[in-house]
Amino acid sequence: MNRSEAQRVLLLYRPGTAETGDPEVMEALDLARRDPELGRWFEQHRSFQKAMGARFREIEVPAHLRTSILAQAQTQELIVNRPRVWQRKPLWLAAALTVVFACLAVLWLRPHPTNQFANYRARMVSGALREYQMDIKTNDMRMVRQDLASRGAPSDYVVPPGLERLRLTGGGRLTWRTNPVAMVCFDRGDRQMVFLFVLDRSAVKDPPPTTPRLHKVNELLTASWTQGDKTYVLAGPEEAGFLQKYL
Protein backbone atom coordinates (compact mmCIF):
# COMPACT_ATOMS: atom_id res chain seq x y z
CA MET A 1 0.00 0.00 0.00
CA ASN A 2 1.42 3.36 -0.97
CA ARG A 3 0.73 6.76 0.55
CA SER A 4 -2.01 7.68 -1.91
CA GLU A 5 -3.82 4.41 -1.37
CA ALA A 6 -3.52 4.81 2.38
CA GLN A 7 -5.03 8.31 2.16
CA ARG A 8 -8.06 6.99 0.36
CA VAL A 9 -8.54 4.30 2.94
CA LEU A 10 -8.06 6.69 5.85
CA LEU A 11 -10.40 9.19 4.30
CA LEU A 12 -13.26 7.01 5.48
CA TYR A 13 -11.69 6.11 8.79
CA ARG A 14 -13.83 6.62 11.85
CA PRO A 15 -12.36 5.65 15.21
CA GLY A 16 -14.40 3.20 17.21
CA THR A 17 -16.40 1.84 14.30
CA ALA A 18 -16.50 -1.61 12.84
CA GLU A 19 -14.26 -0.50 10.01
CA THR A 20 -11.40 0.01 12.44
CA GLY A 21 -10.63 -3.69 12.45
CA ASP A 22 -10.56 -3.96 8.67
CA PRO A 23 -7.15 -5.31 7.51
CA GLU A 24 -6.88 -2.62 4.87
CA VAL A 25 -7.56 0.07 7.44
CA MET A 26 -5.05 -1.48 9.81
CA GLU A 27 -2.43 -1.43 7.08
CA ALA A 28 -3.18 2.21 6.28
CA LEU A 29 -2.97 3.16 9.93
CA ASP A 30 0.34 1.37 10.22
CA LEU A 31 1.65 3.25 7.22
CA ALA A 32 0.50 6.55 8.70
CA ARG A 33 2.51 5.76 11.82
CA ARG A 34 5.59 5.07 9.77
CA ASP A 35 5.24 7.82 7.15
CA PRO A 36 5.61 11.29 8.76
CA GLU A 37 3.98 13.15 5.91
CA LEU A 38 1.06 10.76 5.77
CA GLY A 39 0.89 10.92 9.54
CA ARG A 40 0.55 14.70 9.51
CA TRP A 41 -2.09 14.52 6.83
CA PHE A 42 -3.96 11.92 8.82
CA GLU A 43 -3.85 14.03 11.97
CA GLN A 44 -5.24 16.98 10.08
CA HIS A 45 -7.86 14.81 8.51
CA ARG A 46 -8.95 13.49 11.88
CA SER A 47 -9.25 17.05 13.13
CA PHE A 48 -11.24 17.90 10.04
CA GLN A 49 -13.57 14.96 10.55
CA LYS A 50 -14.02 15.72 14.21
CA ALA A 51 -14.77 19.37 13.51
CA MET A 52 -17.15 18.61 10.68
CA GLY A 53 -19.01 16.05 12.74
CA ALA A 54 -19.33 18.54 15.55
CA ARG A 55 -20.63 21.23 13.20
CA PHE A 56 -23.25 18.91 11.75
CA ARG A 57 -24.43 18.02 15.21
CA GLU A 58 -24.61 21.71 16.09
CA ILE A 59 -27.41 22.26 13.62
CA GLU A 60 -30.11 23.78 15.74
CA VAL A 61 -33.49 22.13 15.69
CA PRO A 62 -36.40 24.59 15.64
CA ALA A 63 -38.13 24.73 18.98
CA HIS A 64 -41.55 24.41 17.38
CA LEU A 65 -40.80 21.29 15.38
CA ARG A 66 -41.62 18.73 18.04
CA THR A 67 -44.86 20.45 18.91
CA SER A 68 -45.75 20.74 15.24
CA ILE A 69 -45.18 17.05 14.64
CA LEU A 70 -47.34 16.00 17.55
CA ALA A 71 -50.02 18.58 16.81
CA GLN A 72 -50.16 17.60 13.16
CA ALA A 73 -50.61 13.98 14.06
CA GLN A 74 -53.41 14.83 16.43
CA THR A 75 -55.23 17.28 14.19
CA GLN A 76 -55.25 14.80 11.36
CA GLU A 77 -56.69 12.28 13.76
CA LEU A 78 -54.23 9.67 12.79
CA ILE A 79 -53.83 6.58 14.80
CA VAL A 80 -50.38 7.48 15.91
CA ASN A 81 -49.84 4.72 18.36
CA ARG A 82 -51.54 1.98 16.51
CA PRO A 83 -50.96 -1.27 18.26
CA ARG A 84 -50.02 -4.34 16.35
CA VAL A 85 -52.64 -6.85 15.44
CA TRP A 86 -51.84 -9.12 18.34
CA GLN A 87 -52.06 -6.13 20.63
CA ARG A 88 -55.44 -5.18 19.26
CA LYS A 89 -56.86 -8.63 19.68
CA PRO A 90 -57.53 -8.39 23.42
CA LEU A 91 -59.43 -5.18 22.84
CA TRP A 92 -61.54 -6.72 20.13
CA LEU A 93 -61.99 -9.82 22.18
CA ALA A 94 -63.16 -7.78 25.14
CA ALA A 95 -65.55 -5.85 22.94
CA ALA A 96 -66.91 -9.03 21.43
CA LEU A 97 -67.37 -10.64 24.83
CA THR A 98 -69.14 -7.55 26.06
CA VAL A 99 -71.59 -7.76 23.19
CA VAL A 100 -72.12 -11.47 23.75
CA PHE A 101 -72.75 -10.99 27.46
CA ALA A 102 -75.07 -8.10 26.75
CA CYS A 103 -77.08 -10.23 24.35
CA LEU A 104 -77.20 -13.08 26.84
CA ALA A 105 -78.34 -10.70 29.54
CA VAL A 106 -81.10 -9.37 27.33
CA LEU A 107 -82.21 -12.88 26.50
CA TRP A 108 -82.01 -13.94 30.11
CA LEU A 109 -83.79 -10.94 31.56
CA ARG A 110 -86.50 -10.51 29.00
CA PRO A 111 -89.94 -11.91 29.85
CA HIS A 112 -90.01 -15.52 28.76
CA PRO A 113 -92.99 -16.56 26.71
CA THR A 114 -93.98 -19.50 28.81
CA ASN A 115 -95.80 -22.62 27.80
CA GLN A 116 -98.58 -21.79 30.17
CA PHE A 117 -102.08 -22.68 29.12
CA ALA A 118 -103.41 -19.16 29.61
CA ASN A 119 -100.89 -17.92 27.13
CA TYR A 120 -101.96 -20.48 24.62
CA ARG A 121 -105.62 -19.69 25.12
CA ALA A 122 -105.06 -15.95 24.76
CA ARG A 123 -103.15 -16.46 21.55
CA MET A 124 -105.87 -18.58 20.03
CA VAL A 125 -108.60 -16.16 20.95
CA SER A 126 -106.73 -13.12 19.69
CA GLY A 127 -106.07 -14.91 16.43
CA ALA A 128 -109.73 -15.76 16.03
CA LEU A 129 -110.73 -12.17 16.69
CA ARG A 130 -108.23 -10.61 14.32
CA GLU A 131 -108.34 -12.85 11.33
CA TYR A 132 -108.33 -16.52 10.83
CA GLN A 133 -107.84 -18.55 7.73
CA MET A 134 -109.12 -22.05 7.20
CA ASP A 135 -107.02 -24.49 5.26
CA ILE A 136 -110.11 -26.36 4.23
CA LYS A 137 -113.68 -25.21 3.92
CA THR A 138 -116.12 -28.04 4.23
CA ASN A 139 -118.93 -29.26 6.38
CA ASP A 140 -117.47 -32.75 6.34
CA MET A 141 -115.67 -33.42 9.60
CA ARG A 142 -113.93 -36.44 8.08
CA MET A 143 -112.32 -34.27 5.46
CA VAL A 144 -111.32 -31.74 8.06
CA ARG A 145 -109.62 -34.44 10.09
CA GLN A 146 -107.83 -35.74 7.04
CA ASP A 147 -106.61 -32.30 6.13
CA LEU A 148 -105.43 -31.58 9.65
CA ALA A 149 -103.70 -34.91 9.85
CA SER A 150 -101.90 -34.23 6.59
CA ARG A 151 -100.65 -31.00 8.08
CA GLY A 152 -99.44 -32.65 11.27
CA ALA A 153 -102.10 -31.12 13.42
CA PRO A 154 -104.19 -33.08 15.94
CA SER A 155 -106.98 -34.84 14.11
CA ASP A 156 -108.24 -37.46 16.53
CA TYR A 157 -109.99 -34.91 18.68
CA VAL A 158 -113.37 -35.47 20.28
CA VAL A 159 -116.09 -33.08 19.23
CA PRO A 160 -118.47 -32.29 22.07
CA PRO A 161 -122.08 -33.21 21.35
CA GLY A 162 -123.27 -29.61 21.47
CA LEU A 163 -120.86 -28.58 18.72
CA GLU A 164 -121.96 -31.40 16.50
CA ARG A 165 -125.28 -29.68 16.21
CA LEU A 166 -123.60 -26.61 14.69
CA ARG A 167 -122.76 -26.33 11.06
CA LEU A 168 -119.13 -27.18 10.38
CA THR A 169 -117.46 -24.66 8.07
CA GLY A 170 -113.94 -25.97 7.93
CA GLY A 171 -110.66 -26.14 9.72
CA GLY A 172 -107.04 -25.21 9.68
CA ARG A 173 -103.66 -25.84 11.21
CA LEU A 174 -102.25 -23.21 13.55
CA THR A 175 -99.03 -23.17 15.49
CA TRP A 176 -98.31 -22.24 19.05
CA ARG A 177 -94.71 -22.34 20.22
CA THR A 178 -93.91 -24.78 17.44
CA ASN A 179 -96.73 -27.00 18.50
CA PRO A 180 -99.41 -27.79 15.93
CA VAL A 181 -102.89 -26.71 16.82
CA ALA A 182 -106.04 -27.91 15.15
CA MET A 183 -108.65 -25.24 14.57
CA VAL A 184 -112.17 -26.41 13.80
CA CYS A 185 -114.72 -23.78 12.86
CA PHE A 186 -118.47 -23.88 13.39
CA ASP A 187 -121.17 -21.50 12.33
CA ARG A 188 -123.58 -20.70 15.08
CA GLY A 189 -126.18 -19.72 12.47
CA ASP A 190 -126.22 -16.03 13.08
CA ARG A 191 -122.97 -15.24 11.35
CA GLN A 192 -121.20 -15.81 14.62
CA MET A 193 -118.44 -18.36 14.69
CA VAL A 194 -117.48 -20.82 17.35
CA PHE A 195 -113.94 -22.20 17.36
CA LEU A 196 -112.58 -25.36 18.78
CA PHE A 197 -108.81 -25.41 19.31
CA VAL A 198 -107.10 -28.72 19.98
CA LEU A 199 -103.57 -29.07 21.26
CA ASP A 200 -101.53 -31.92 22.60
CA ARG A 201 -101.74 -31.88 26.34
CA SER A 202 -97.99 -32.14 26.70
CA ALA A 203 -97.56 -28.81 24.95
CA VAL A 204 -98.61 -26.87 28.03
CA LYS A 205 -97.24 -27.27 31.49
CA ASP A 206 -100.54 -26.55 33.20
CA PRO A 207 -103.31 -28.09 31.15
CA PRO A 208 -106.83 -27.38 32.28
CA PRO A 209 -108.77 -30.03 34.22
CA THR A 210 -111.06 -32.47 32.59
CA THR A 211 -114.02 -30.46 33.76
CA PRO A 212 -114.55 -27.48 31.44
CA ARG A 213 -113.67 -24.10 32.91
CA LEU A 214 -115.10 -20.86 31.60
CA HIS A 215 -112.90 -17.87 31.08
CA LYS A 216 -113.51 -14.60 29.31
CA VAL A 217 -110.75 -13.67 26.95
CA ASN A 218 -111.14 -10.34 25.25
CA GLU A 219 -114.56 -10.42 23.57
CA LEU A 220 -114.95 -14.14 23.57
CA LEU A 221 -115.98 -16.60 26.16
CA THR A 222 -113.89 -19.70 26.40
CA ALA A 223 -114.36 -23.13 27.84
CA SER A 224 -111.22 -25.15 28.45
CA TRP A 225 -110.76 -28.76 29.39
CA THR A 226 -108.47 -31.72 28.96
CA GLN A 227 -109.56 -35.04 27.59
CA GLY A 228 -107.17 -37.84 26.96
CA ASP A 229 -103.93 -36.52 25.57
CA LYS A 230 -105.57 -33.42 24.18
CA THR A 231 -106.33 -30.02 25.57
CA TYR A 232 -109.41 -28.25 24.25
CA VAL A 233 -110.41 -24.63 24.05
CA LEU A 234 -113.81 -23.65 22.84
CA ALA A 235 -114.20 -19.95 22.04
CA GLY A 236 -117.29 -18.07 20.95
CA PRO A 237 -119.46 -15.07 21.61
CA GLU A 238 -120.44 -14.72 25.17
CA GLU A 239 -123.94 -16.00 25.74
CA ALA A 240 -125.96 -17.57 28.46
CA GLY A 241 -125.80 -21.32 28.81
CA PHE A 242 -122.58 -21.45 26.84
CA LEU A 243 -121.40 -24.66 28.39
CA GLN A 244 -124.72 -26.41 28.25
CA LYS A 245 -125.32 -25.36 24.68
CA TYR A 246 -122.04 -26.48 23.13
CA LEU A 247 -120.60 -29.15 25.34
Place this chain on the structure above:
Amino acid sequence: MAARASYNDDRGRGELDFQSLVDLHYGALYRFAMSLTRSESDACDLVQQTFLVWATKGHQLEDFSKAKSWLFTTLHHAFLESRRRTTRFPHLEISEAEAELPKVEPELLNHLDAREVLRLLGQVDEQFQAAVALFYLEDYSYQEIATILEIPLGTVKSRIARGIAQLRELVLHRSSAPGEAKEGIG
Protein backbone atom coordinates in the same frame (compact mmCIF):
# COMPACT_ATOMS: atom_id res chain seq x y z
CA MET B 1 -29.70 10.17 27.43
CA ALA B 2 -32.72 9.26 29.42
CA ALA B 3 -34.70 9.06 26.22
CA ARG B 4 -32.14 6.78 24.64
CA ALA B 5 -32.20 4.51 27.62
CA SER B 6 -35.95 4.42 27.33
CA TYR B 7 -35.63 3.67 23.65
CA ASN B 8 -33.39 0.72 24.38
CA ASP B 9 -35.81 -0.52 26.99
CA ASP B 10 -38.66 -0.18 24.57
CA ARG B 11 -36.72 -1.86 21.81
CA GLY B 12 -36.46 -4.81 24.11
CA ARG B 13 -40.19 -4.84 24.41
CA GLY B 14 -40.57 -4.26 20.70
CA GLU B 15 -42.79 -1.24 21.01
CA LEU B 16 -42.55 2.48 21.44
CA ASP B 17 -45.26 5.08 21.58
CA PHE B 18 -45.42 7.80 19.00
CA GLN B 19 -44.40 10.67 21.23
CA SER B 20 -41.36 8.82 22.53
CA LEU B 21 -40.38 7.99 18.99
CA VAL B 22 -40.63 11.66 18.05
CA ASP B 23 -38.58 12.68 21.07
CA LEU B 24 -35.86 10.23 20.22
CA HIS B 25 -35.43 10.93 16.54
CA TYR B 26 -36.88 14.22 15.41
CA GLY B 27 -33.66 16.12 16.09
CA ALA B 28 -31.45 13.77 14.13
CA LEU B 29 -33.98 13.60 11.34
CA TYR B 30 -34.16 17.37 11.17
CA ARG B 31 -30.38 17.66 10.93
CA PHE B 32 -30.37 15.11 8.16
CA ALA B 33 -33.18 16.92 6.38
CA MET B 34 -31.39 20.22 6.85
CA SER B 35 -28.27 18.69 5.35
CA LEU B 36 -30.29 17.74 2.31
CA THR B 37 -32.36 20.85 1.85
CA ARG B 38 -30.47 23.60 3.69
CA SER B 39 -33.85 25.17 4.25
CA GLU B 40 -35.42 25.21 7.68
CA SER B 41 -38.97 25.12 6.37
CA ASP B 42 -38.25 22.37 3.88
CA ALA B 43 -36.45 20.35 6.53
CA CYS B 44 -39.35 20.74 8.95
CA ASP B 45 -41.77 19.66 6.24
CA LEU B 46 -39.70 16.58 5.53
CA VAL B 47 -39.53 15.59 9.18
CA GLN B 48 -43.23 16.11 9.68
CA GLN B 49 -44.01 14.18 6.56
CA THR B 50 -41.77 11.38 7.75
CA PHE B 51 -43.59 11.06 11.05
CA LEU B 52 -46.93 11.21 9.28
CA VAL B 53 -45.88 8.29 7.17
CA TRP B 54 -44.84 6.52 10.35
CA ALA B 55 -48.20 7.26 11.91
CA THR B 56 -49.99 5.57 9.06
CA LYS B 57 -47.58 2.81 8.12
CA GLY B 58 -45.14 2.43 10.96
CA HIS B 59 -47.18 -0.30 12.60
CA GLN B 60 -46.35 -2.48 9.62
CA LEU B 61 -42.71 -2.56 10.70
CA GLU B 62 -42.08 -6.00 12.10
CA ASP B 63 -38.77 -5.26 13.79
CA PHE B 64 -39.15 -2.18 15.91
CA SER B 65 -35.41 -1.94 16.44
CA LYS B 66 -35.25 -0.76 12.83
CA ALA B 67 -37.53 2.17 13.45
CA LYS B 68 -34.72 4.71 13.29
CA SER B 69 -33.39 3.39 9.98
CA TRP B 70 -36.95 3.25 8.70
CA LEU B 71 -37.46 6.90 9.55
CA PHE B 72 -34.25 8.00 7.86
CA THR B 73 -35.08 5.96 4.78
CA THR B 74 -38.55 7.41 4.66
CA LEU B 75 -37.24 10.93 4.99
CA HIS B 76 -34.75 10.35 2.22
CA HIS B 77 -37.51 8.97 0.01
CA ALA B 78 -39.58 12.03 0.72
CA PHE B 79 -36.66 14.27 -0.15
CA LEU B 80 -36.03 12.48 -3.42
CA GLU B 81 -39.71 12.60 -4.24
CA SER B 82 -39.77 16.30 -3.58
CA ARG B 83 -36.96 16.75 -6.02
CA ARG B 84 -38.75 14.58 -8.56
CA ARG B 85 -35.54 12.98 -9.51
CA THR B 86 -35.73 10.94 -12.64
CA THR B 87 -32.12 10.05 -13.20
CA ARG B 88 -30.17 7.61 -11.18
CA PHE B 89 -26.81 8.49 -9.83
CA PRO B 90 -23.92 6.67 -11.45
CA HIS B 91 -22.04 4.17 -9.41
CA LEU B 92 -18.64 5.54 -8.55
CA GLU B 93 -15.84 3.50 -7.17
CA ILE B 94 -13.76 4.88 -4.40
CA SER B 95 -10.74 4.72 -6.64
CA GLU B 96 -12.35 7.43 -8.73
CA ALA B 97 -12.24 9.89 -5.83
CA GLU B 98 -10.24 13.03 -6.03
CA ALA B 99 -6.70 12.42 -7.00
CA GLU B 100 -5.49 15.14 -4.69
CA LEU B 101 -6.39 15.24 -1.02
CA PRO B 102 -5.31 18.66 0.12
CA LYS B 103 -4.43 19.36 3.68
CA VAL B 104 -6.90 21.40 5.67
CA GLU B 105 -5.25 23.32 8.43
CA PRO B 106 -7.02 23.07 11.78
CA GLU B 107 -7.39 26.84 12.13
CA LEU B 108 -9.55 26.89 9.04
CA LEU B 109 -12.09 24.78 10.83
CA ASN B 110 -12.31 27.16 13.73
CA HIS B 111 -14.15 29.64 11.58
CA LEU B 112 -16.77 27.21 10.46
CA ASP B 113 -20.16 27.02 12.05
CA ALA B 114 -23.06 24.73 11.32
CA ARG B 115 -24.67 27.06 8.82
CA GLU B 116 -21.46 27.43 6.93
CA VAL B 117 -20.90 23.70 6.89
CA LEU B 118 -24.37 23.21 5.47
CA ARG B 119 -23.72 25.82 2.85
CA LEU B 120 -20.55 24.05 1.83
CA LEU B 121 -22.31 20.70 1.80
CA GLY B 122 -24.81 22.22 -0.58
CA GLN B 123 -21.98 22.78 -3.00
CA VAL B 124 -20.94 19.16 -2.91
CA ASP B 125 -22.33 17.07 -5.74
CA GLU B 126 -25.91 16.35 -4.87
CA GLN B 127 -25.61 12.58 -5.08
CA PHE B 128 -22.97 12.63 -2.36
CA GLN B 129 -24.73 14.86 0.12
CA ALA B 130 -27.02 12.38 1.86
CA ALA B 131 -24.27 9.87 2.42
CA VAL B 132 -21.89 12.51 3.73
CA ALA B 133 -24.55 13.91 6.06
CA LEU B 134 -25.31 10.50 7.50
CA PHE B 135 -21.59 9.85 7.84
CA TYR B 136 -21.15 12.91 10.03
CA LEU B 137 -24.50 13.05 11.78
CA GLU B 138 -24.98 9.55 13.02
CA ASP B 139 -22.88 6.65 14.09
CA TYR B 140 -24.17 4.50 11.32
CA SER B 141 -21.91 1.93 9.73
CA TYR B 142 -21.46 2.09 6.01
CA GLN B 143 -23.74 -0.88 5.68
CA GLU B 144 -26.45 0.90 7.65
CA ILE B 145 -26.06 3.98 5.48
CA ALA B 146 -26.34 1.73 2.44
CA THR B 147 -29.56 0.31 3.85
CA ILE B 148 -31.03 3.74 4.56
CA LEU B 149 -30.14 5.11 1.15
CA GLU B 150 -30.90 1.80 -0.55
CA ILE B 151 -27.71 1.76 -2.52
CA PRO B 152 -24.81 -0.71 -2.65
CA LEU B 153 -22.14 -0.58 0.02
CA GLY B 154 -19.44 0.28 -2.50
CA THR B 155 -21.50 3.18 -3.75
CA VAL B 156 -21.90 4.47 -0.21
CA LYS B 157 -18.17 4.44 0.35
CA SER B 158 -17.46 6.10 -2.96
CA ARG B 159 -20.02 8.79 -2.34
CA ILE B 160 -18.73 9.51 1.13
CA ALA B 161 -15.14 9.55 -0.02
CA ARG B 162 -15.84 11.83 -2.93
CA GLY B 163 -18.12 13.99 -0.84
CA ILE B 164 -15.55 14.42 1.90
CA ALA B 165 -12.90 15.19 -0.65
CA GLN B 166 -15.10 17.85 -2.20
CA LEU B 167 -15.91 19.24 1.21
CA ARG B 168 -12.24 19.58 2.05
CA GLU B 169 -11.69 21.42 -1.19
CA LEU B 170 -14.57 23.72 -0.44
CA VAL B 171 -13.21 24.51 3.01
CA LEU B 172 -9.88 25.40 1.47
CA HIS B 173 -11.46 27.56 -1.22
CA ARG B 174 -13.63 29.24 1.37
CA SER B 175 -10.51 30.33 3.18
CA SER B 176 -9.28 31.98 0.03
CA ALA B 177 -12.65 33.63 -0.67
CA PRO B 178 -14.12 34.51 2.72
CA GLY B 179 -16.63 36.92 1.23
CA GLU B 180 -18.70 34.02 -0.01
CA ALA B 181 -19.04 32.51 3.38
CA LYS B 182 -22.28 34.21 4.31
CA GLU B 183 -24.10 33.79 1.05
CA GLY B 184 -26.93 31.56 0.11
CA ILE B 185 -27.78 30.00 3.42
CA GLY B 186 -31.41 29.23 3.88
